[in-house]
Amino acid sequence: MPKQKQNPLATNNMRPIHPGEVLREEFLMPYQLTAHALSMALQVPAPRINDIVREKRAITVDTALRLAKFFGNSAEFWMGLQTDFDMAVARWSVQDALDRIRVFQPDKA
Template identity: 50%
Template structure:
């Protein structure tokens, strides 16, 4: 079941990103599963659509790169979301990772 674009801005992903001992969900996973997969869109096609290098998108999808403000603006324009939606996903992920590092420090 797909999520309506209008509903995304009001959604809170804290419970997903901060899922206890499960690894936090990366913004790239959300991009892949909730946006690209339903549209059968490749990373290369998205990169072309938003005028960024293809490796930027593949790095985001692989969790090797975060979403910057510039990329958030471009994703928002392409998918009809807000840039804040993408930035909030990134911040929630970063906070979850920092919390994990602090609580599991030796």
């Protein structure tokens, strides 16, 4: 029986967390900030932050730098969230191909 492709929503019984969810739940809501107010503070177009918060857009390096400056954390924090999310989604989308790739084992002479 072929191995069934595992949905990223089921990996470790946890779905991948979009950085927009972290921004919304851990930063905007506790501080009672709106996406519009944040976009003004970061000096970026409002749709950029709105789309991130709605989990429809990725965080770019530019946005990560601005978020880090505003919230006093690191750009690496924001990019790490994005990378983790992207890896989980990509792993799911190419799982069938990955399952067919053999691990390289050089000949031992």
